[in-house]
Amino acid sequence: MSRTYYKLPLVWIKLQKTGLNVEVDRILEIACVITDGKLRKLVEGPDLVIHQTKDCVDEVGEQSQDHHVRNGEARH
DSSP, X not given: OOOOOOSSOEEEEEEEXXXXXXXXXXXXXXXXXXXXXXXXXXXXXXXXXXOOOHHHHHTOOHHHXXXXXXXXXXXX
């Protein structure tokens, strides 16, 4: 089976948010990776933490809190 690869680099962006609702939840962190067309990592970063108020962070949904605790990104 023949494969077709992209000729240009691909930019992958990951967001950590306070929840899953795109209309109300806020971004906590943005990370970026650039790969070639065969998905080999070329560049990693930046990884930026976005400042949010304590009230905003305190309102993070339970599902998101559990996810961040499991990944070592937060504590209960």
